[in-house]
Amino acid sequence: MNAQTLTYREALRAGIEQALEDDERVFLMGEDVGRYGGCYAVSKGLFDYYGEQRIIDTPLCESGFVGVGIGAALGGLRPIVEVMTVNFSLLAMDQIVNSAATLRHMSGGQFNIPVVIRMACGAGRQLAAQHSHSWENFYAHIPGLKVLSPATHTDARHMLGQALEDPDPVIIFEHVMLLNENGEVSESPEADMESALVRRQGDDVTLITYGGCLHKALTAANKLAELNISAEVVDLRCLRPLDTDTFLGSVEKTHRAIIIDEGWKTCGLAGEISAIIMEQGFWFLDAPVKRLCTAEVPIPYPSHLEQAALPQVKQIVEMAQAIMEGR
Amino acid sequence: MDRESGHKGLQVKPEGLVTEIVEDIVMPSLGADMTEGILVEWLVKCGDPVKRGDIIAVIETQKGAIDMEVYHTGVISEILHQPIVTLPVGTVMARVKLTEHSDRSKVTQLDSVAVTQVETRTPLASPVVRKVAMEQKLDLTAVRGSGPQGAILLRDLPETTEEMRASTQASKQSSGATKKMRGAIASAMTKSKNEIPHFYQSLDIELGNAQEWLKKTNEYRSPDQHILLLALLLKAAAKALTKYPDLNGFYENNQFVHAEEIHIGNVISLRQGGLVVPAIHHVDKLSVDETMQAIRDISARGRNGHLRSSELTDATITITNMGERGTDTVFAVIYPPQVAIIGFGKIREKLQLVEGDLVNCDVMSVCLSADHRVIDGMLGAKFLNALSKQLQKPELL
Secondary structure, eight states: OOEEEEEHHHHHHHHHHHHHHHOTTEEEEETTSSSSOOTTSTTTTHHHHHOTTTEEEOOSOHHHHHHHHHHHHHTTOEEEEEEEEHHHHGGGHIIIIIIITTHHHHTTTSOOOOOEEEEEEOOOSSOOTTSOOOOHHHHHTOTTOEEEOOOSHHHHHHHHHHHHHSSSOEEEEEEGGGTTOEEEEESSOSSOTTOOEEEEOOSSEEEEEOGGGHHHHHHHHHHHHHTTOOEEEEEOOEEETTOHHHHHHHHHHHSOEEEEEEEESTTSHHHHHHHHHHHHHGGGOSSOOEEEEEOSSOOOSSHHHHHHHSOOHHHHHHHHHHHHTTO | OOHHHHHHHHHOOOTTOOOOOEEEEEOOOOSTTOOEEEEEEESOOTTOEEOTTOEEEEEEETTEEEEEEOOSOEEEEEEOOOSSEEEETTOEEEEEEEOOHHHHHHHHHHOHHHHTOOTTSOOOBOHHHHHHHHHHTOOGGGSOOOSGGGOBOGGGSSSOSHHHHHHHHHHHHSOSHHHHHHHHHHHHHHHHHHHOOEEEEEEEEEOHHHHHHHHHHHTTSOGGGOOOHHHHHHHHHHHHHHHOGGGSEEEETTEEEEOSSOOEEEOEEOTTSOEEOOEETTGGGSOHHHHHHHHHHHHHHHHHTOEEHHHHHOOSEEEEEOGGGSOSOOOOOOOTTBOEEEEEOOOEEEEEEETTEEEEEEEEEEEEEEETTTOOHHHHHHHHHHHHHHHHOGGGO
């Protein structure tokens, strides 16, 4: 398979371009996505090529334009709605949770909502507490939604296409720290969008993670190899529905699990995964499940405090060493 | 029994309740690379009284046959495995009911939970261990846990996981004790060279005085009472180590732990190939004669395979000396977790200027290999010079 090297941002743009090319019902809508090229420059250049009918700048009103997107999907179009960051999506939460997620159920299956909502997420760029949070777990909580977290460049390139094919609302989280990173992009998707993938094989401990923490987990796994600890890394990819078979299969092999999640620990995704392991994988465990999450504070602005709050490679390594020693 | 009540049972002991203290006797690990040993023979039976240091069994390892010592004083209460059987390291082979209280307090410091293991208690065990135990009908009370609060983890079970079965099969395929020993040496030396930043310092040490003294001392002794140069080298090394204790100890868990005793490992090469490194204990406290006796004893037992387990595991530093068949210099590889090894070359003649005259001297290149995580060059130099100084006055050793 031919692979090309792109930045994560370019991979996202290539995904949008292909969607626009493949299906004339597809259009992109959001704050500053058109003339400005997107707050994170993901849609740069698309307005000039596709024009204002298909690349639509919206007013600063998340509830309004996400609602328009849902209506357009109801009406037969295939909207891609960009919400600048997950932090602002709270203003559109009623539309997403009360409308998009429920209408298929409430119409007795008569109406699907094939809308795709993209939003940036994550901390690390010193954007302070109102622009840096990880609320994937809010949306992963909601029946009726599908929630994707592309952590690799190939997933950034191809998950949008997979999401548009789905008849139900799909949320895609794009981690801001990945945008400038270069990486290889395969010509076709590595798996269907709902499958988790083992990104690195190992025997001793399973590191379960997604999104912005995948790279940290892989780096930690390499360091652990030098310490004779063989770590397996599972990339969840899809946060709702969770591909439990993949991480349970890994835990069955390694007997130990650490979940690395940029969200907060309390009521978060890491707790959910831990509970699934307890319910379905308990008899495979040789050590208590561990969680490494962001410190329970609003994300700080100063760089050193921001980094101190987030899960880091060193902590993953130390946690894996501890779990191997039975601590 | 659930975890909570198990835990409670451990900690709350009614006053005045007499609990029998029973200690496990496990297949010992005689080096980081040892994964299993063969129980060849029991030298005790159930009900026999034993005291700390008694030899209770013969086990066959990659390093040859070893006389296994018991670490507790008491009565053998159970024999759990019959020879000849291969057992993974850590397998409980027998139990000893303690009779001495000193044993108890000493062990309590090490592992309070293990000591208070009472026979009637359901042991703590990880979920996977419980599953395996149920499937294979294992009795977990016979297993000693290494996990938190003494919990039994997968690694504590004898031959259960597929990984362990695979590794056992692999080691069976490489038949022959020599091949196994080669493997053990290979893994220890690879670990050493991968992990330890070695540096080497060499010093030519004049041995004229030492040889003169040996000649004089041995003149009226029968050959079996002769003192060999090696005894002087060991004594001199021990004395220099007393002065520079930072070369004597272990580097473990990212830190150096200085050893109180001076147990010098002495490399003995075996006729059939391979080598063993038994320790001579407390060299600093032995006389030259006692040191020589210890060398003779350990060399004989090393070659016919009757070394004691402690002798193979507790060296605090190692020396290697190939004598006349050797080379000018030996750049030796440190035996982890020790931090230094001293290589003694062969004696050679060297012309030296002494007060303007050319003098023919007998010298030996002594090469210190040291772990730079712990030792710096200045310390190494001081040590080698102290060693040299000791050897100039053999009568004081």
